[in-house]
Amino acid sequence: MNTPTSRAVTLDDVARAAGVSRATASRVLGGYGFASVDARERVGAAADRLGYVPNTTARALVRGAGVRLVVAVSGTDATVLDDPYVDRLVSAVARVCAPHGVGVALEWLPLDAPAGLRRLGDDRSVCGVLLVNTTSRALDAVPAGLRGRVVSIGTGSPAVPSFDVDNAAGAGAVLRHLYAGGRRRIAMVTGPRWLSCAERSVTAYQGLMRAAGLPARLVNGDFTAARGGRAALEVLSRWPDIDAIYAASDATALGVIAALRGRGIRVPHDVAVGGFDDIPYAAVSSPALTTATHPVARIATAAATAVLDGRPVLPVTAFPSRLVARESA
Amino acid sequence: MNTPTSRAVTLDDVARAAGVSRATASRVLGGYGFASVDARERVGAAADRLGYVPNTTARALVRGAGVRLVVAVSGTDATVLDDPYVDRLVSAVARVCAPHGVGVALEWLPLDAPAGLRRLGDDRSVCGVLLVNTTSRALDAVPAGLRGRVVSIGTGSPAVPSFDVDNAAGAGAVLRHLYAGGRRRIAMVTGPRWLSCAERSVTAYQGLMRAAGLPARLVNGDFTAARGGRAALEVLSRWPDIDAIYAASDATALGVIAALRGRGIRVPHDVAVGGFDDIPYAAVSSPALTTATHPVARIATAAATAVLDGRPVLPVTAFPSRLVARESA
DNA sequence: CGCACACCTGAGAGCGTTATCACGACAAGC
C-alpha cells in the first residue's frame, strides 16, 4: 500500500468553502434528507470547484460495507488460476465492480479447505465472494457469516445461488449436430471429473448416446489443449474406428484437432470435432471450430451484480448456450 | 455494496479477551514496537481463538493508503476492454494485489480525456493506476497528485515508469527467422498505429527491411483476428507475389492464416506467417504458429508490484521476448 | 541516592465519512 503525498480534498473542505456544516454537505452530496435549494447549489459548486471525490474507504468503513470482491477459484493447486476462462471472469467482474468503488481480488482456494472460506467470511473488507469451480460439499459448508454475500459459478448447491451456462443444452446441441451429420461413433473428452459443471456435460453425453442406442466412449480431460491432445491419442488407440470427438471445451478441441492432424487424420473428413465455449480463436482455427457458446462475461456480470446488490436471487441461473456450426463438424 | 449481518470480531474484542489494551493488541498483531512475551502470547491466542481478521478498510483509512488499484485501458471506445490481453493483465494484477488487501478495478479511459485521470488522482481510495495502451501525451499530462502511484504498460514517457515487452526484439526475432527461411517478400500487418508499442514493431520491421535492401509493405491492423483476415486479403491484392506475412499479434496471425486458407493459399508452403505474443492457442493452431513470447503475466506482475511498493523504479523496463519457431514459418 | 536508559503499556487523538438526534423556523389547523 502506497501513501500519497499531497493532502486530499475532504468533505470538511467542501463544507467550509460552502459555508455549511459537514452534515449538510454530506446530505447534499449523498442526495438524502432535506437541503435547501441554496445549500444544494453552494455545496455543489464548492465540490466542483475543489475537485472533491468522496473517499470510498471512509464511506465503506462507516457503512460497514466491504471494498473488495474476492474471486476464489478452487482446485488442487494454484495453476487453476492460469486459465483464460478465469482471466475473462475476473476481467468482467472487475469491470462491473469499478463504478461501485469495489475492487476485485483473485485467490486460489484449495479444495476442501474450509479455513480459507472462513477467513473470507470474517474479513469485513470483503463485500462478497465469487466461488468458481468449487465442489458442492464446499458450498454446503459455507460459513453463516458469508451467507448472502457469496455466489457460485459452475457448481450448484441449495446453500448458495449459482450461475452457469446451461452445460447440458450446449453439449446436447453440439452432439445432436454431430449426429445429424451422420456421425455414430462419437467419443467424448471430458473436463475434470470432480467439477459438477463438467459432469453435467458428461451426463448429457451419456443420456444422448443411450437414447440413440450408441455406446458411450469417455476419456478424461481437464479443459486444457495439452491434455486434449493426449486424450485424442488415447481415443484413437482405444476406438480406432471413431468418427467424431466431442471435447468439453474449445481449448481441448483445439488440442484434439492438433493431435489428429499429427496422426494424418483429416478433420472433419475422417473425424469430426465439436467443442464448447466459442472462444475468440474458435472462428479462426483450421478448420474453424463447431462449438456452443458460453457467455462467460454475461455470467460473471450477473454473478457480480447479484453479490454487489445483495438482493436475493434465484437458487440457480442457467444461461442459454447456442450452437455455432462451423467447419470442424 | 452489501451490508453483512453478524457483528465482526474487532481488535477491541481481542484486546479485551487477552486482558490488554487495544494499543498493545495492535502492536502485537502489527509486529511493531515493544511487547512482552506474555502479552504477545495472550494476544496471539485470543486472536486465533476468536478468529480475528484485521479490517483492511479501517487500516487503509487511518494509514491514508488506498484499497483499489485501477487498470485504466485507453482507446477510442469501451470495446478496448474486450480483449484477451486485457483479461490476462487484469487477472495477473488481481492475483498480485490480493495478499496486499487491495482490489482491482477495470475502467476504460477515453483517449485524451484528462478528466478521468484527474478524478483517479483525487480519489484517495485508489492506491495506484496502471495505464494501459495510452498515448505518451496522456502520460505527460499525468496530474501531480498521481505521480509515484501510476505506471504505464505499453507506452513510454519520461513522466511515468513504463513496462512492456521488448517489441523490437520480438519482432526482429520473428522477422529474422522468416528471412533465414528464405523469405524476401515480407509484408507486415500492424497493430493500431497510434499505439507506441505497436509502432515499435513497425519501426523494427522497417529498419530490418531497409537493412536487407527489401521494400517495406505495410497494412494496418488492430491486433484482432477479424481485422487480420481483412488485412491479409488486402496484402494479397496489393502484392500478389508475397511469400511471408508478419502479423503484429497472434490473434492477427490466426486471422491471416484463416483468410489465406480461404483463398486456397498454403501456409507455410506458399506464404509463411509469423505472429507475436505466443498465446496458448498458438501451439495448437493449424499450422502451429511461429511467434515470439510476450510475458504478459510477468509484465503485469512487475507493474502492479511497482505501484504497490511505491518504490522508485527504472523509467523503462523492457521484458525480453524469445522466438518460438513452430510450423507456420 | 540520583540519573539515564532501556523496555513495556494504555489513554487518546485522529483518519473521512454517515447517520442519528436535537433544535429552530415557519405554516396550518383547532
Place this chain on the structure above:
DNA sequence: GCTTGTCGTGATAACGCTCTCAGGTGTGCG
C-alpha cells in the same frame, strides 16, 4: 394561543484501526 407537522440545519457519535505520547517499571552506573 397551542399543538402538530414539515422543512432545514449543525453537533456529535460512531466505524475499526494506527500511532504518538505520556507515563510507568526495572536495570545499570556514577
